[in-house]
Amino acid sequence: MEHKPPRITFWSGVGEVTGANFLLEYLDERILVDCGLIQGKNVHKQNWEKFPYDPSSIDYLFITHAHIDHIGRIPFLLRKGFNGEIWSTPQTKELAPHMLRDALYIATEEAHRDGSPVPYEEKDIDEALRLWKTAPYYEVIYFGEWSVLFKDAGHILGSAMPIFSIGGKNIAFTGDLGNSPTPLLRDTDFLENIDYLVMESVYGDRNHEGLDTRRDKLQEIIIRSIERGGTLLIPCFSLERTQILLHELNHLVERNSIPKIPVFLDSPLAIRVTEIYRREGADFNKSVQKEQRHDRDIFDFPNLNLTLSRRDSAEIAATHGPKIIIAGSGMSEGGRVRGHEKAILSDDKNTILFIGYQGIGTLGRRIMDGERQIVIDGTTVGVRANIESILGYSSHKDSDHLIEFVEKALPIKQVFVVMGEPKASLFLVQKLRDELVANAIYPERGKSYLLE
Numbered sequence: 001m002e003h004k005p006p007r008i009t010f011w012s013g014v015g016e017v018t019g020a021n022f023l024l025e026y027l028d029e030r031i032l033v034d035c036g037l038i039q040g041k042n043v044h045k046q047n048w049e050k051f052p053y054d055p056s057s058i059d060y061l062f063i064t065h066a067h068i069d070h071i072g073r074i075p076f077l078l079r080k081g082f083n084g085e086i087w088s089t090p091q092t093k094e095l096a097p098h099m100l101r102d103a104l105y106i107a108t109e110e111a112h113r114d115g116s117p118v119p120y121e122e123k124d125i126d127e128a129l130r131l132w133k134t135a136p137y138y139e140v141i142y143f144g145e146w147s148v149l150f151k152d153a154g155h156i157l158g159s160a161m162p163i164f165s166i167g168g169k170n171i172a173f174t175g176d177l178g179n180s181p182t183p184l185l186r187d188t189d190f191l192e193n194i195d196y197l198v199m200e201s202v203y204g205d206r207n208h209e210g211l212d213t214r215r216d217k218l219q220e221i222i223i224r225s226i227e228r229g230g231t232l233l234i235p236c237f238s239l240e241r242t243q244i245l246l247h248e249l250n251h252l253v254e255r256n257s258i259p260k261i262p263v264f265l266d267s268p269l270a271i272r273v274t275e276i277y278r279r280e281g282a283d284f285n286k287s288v289q290k291e292q293r294h295d296r297d298i299f300d301f302p303n304l305n306l307t308l309s310r311r312d313s314a315e316i317a318a319t320h321g322p323k324i325i326i327a328g329s330g331m332s333e334g335g336r337v338r339g340h341e342k343a344i345l346s347d348d349k350n351t352i353l354f355i356g357y358q359g360i361g362t363l364g365r366r367i368m369d370g371e372r373q374i375v376i377d378g379t380t381v382g383v384r385a386n387i388e389s390i391l392g393y394s395s396h397k398d399s400d401h402l403i404e405f406v407e408k409a410l411p412i413k414q415v416f417v418v419m420g421e422p423k424a425s426l427f428l429v430q431k432l433r434d435e436l437v438a439n440a441i442y443p444e445r446g447k448s449y450l451l452e
């Protein structure tokens with residue numbers, strides 16, 4: 001009997017970086033890949049109103065990695081009736097509850113501020129963990145008519161590319177692709193024998209600065225900041241970026257490349273995630289594993305202070321002399337970094353350093369783009385601090401490396417370019433067509449495509 005081919009629908013995470021949520025259907029099975037939070041301004045309704053499909057009809061949910069824009073709506077999916085299986089690598093399952101609890105805290109604060117209902121509760125997170133199964137990289141998981149396997153995306157700890165063998169087709173999802181070689185992780189696996197590829201394109205239209213210059217640039221910025229006698233504030237994502245930064249600082253401090261000044265890691269979530277990174281050292285690349293043989297803790301160095309409590313956090317400002325503060329959230333849309341921004345941005349001896357993607361409309365993006373006056377939680381702040389950014393610390397492949405990734409996987413029947421701002425995705429589509437003569441498209445949100 002001739003079966004209908006599988007089909008895919010892009011529900012969100014297309015024409016935008018965040019909110020990955022794709023539906024794969026075959027025979028009577030319904031499989032979701034990622035269920036992420038849409039981040040940015042005025043996205044409450046898109047996130048928490050309802051899903052465009054019936055969550056109780058979904059059989060499986062596959063998770064590429066534990067960033068909140070890939071997992072943030074899982075508890076809400078349960079609340080709306082999902083009762084299937086969740087699958088990821090073990091590392092992703094270990095990281096996810098910390099990320100989800102932190103996101104719940106932020107969602108609860110937002111709901112109280114706007115007078116809207118809190119979208120889910122702690123018990124929905126616990127329930128998600130009960131449904132959550134794991135498989136290590138490269139182990140094939142069989143589901144009767146179809147199977148799946150996780151390859152290493154090299155993006156963050158546990159990040160995976162699920163490759164579905166379904167209806168005689170191999171369908172791969174990149175999740176986010178690591179900026180290999182990265183300071184900590186193994187390189188992204190290359191793919192082969194793929195029919196359809198759903199790929200990210202955050203930096204589809206831009207290249208990063210050379211990987212080897214990023215540490216020099218960090219060292220320079222730190223030394224300049226110390227010479228000015230000011231504070232260096234680094235808004236930082238808690239998962240991966242903070243651990244990369246701690247590892248870099250560890251390197252600079254232990255080789256005496258920068259003076260020993262106080263460094264504050266002011267993020268309870270980042271502190272907890274760093275604990276998990278310490279335990280999962282076997283997942284690091286060869287050079288880090290070698291380093292671990294003579295440096296027992298590659299995330300710790302003299303003068304590093306972990307501030308868990310709000311009281312300790314409040315005391316940072318009273319520390320005299322030059323210092324470095326690492327705080328979340330990474331785009332300054334919440335978290336302790338906002339308080340520090342309020343305190344330091346108006347003084348030109350201070351510096352704010354961006355090392356990650358800043359979403360359109362976020363406070364971080366506005367500061368990075370040079371707005372001279374901003375409002376933080378009701379207080380107007382004139383921005384006179386020095387503004388720096390290092391894109392080499394991005395956890396995403398840049399344009400040339402995205403092209404290389406596709407080139408090595410050719411021939412591919414069709415490439416769906418998603419998870420990018422429209423201009424980045426469209427630029428990458430055009431480049432894939434021009435340079436590789438690949439059949440690349442920018443799919444339409446909510447539209448289904450047959451994978452024949």
Ligand SMILES: [Zn+2]
Nearest residue numbers: 065067155176
């Ligand atoms: Zn990610």
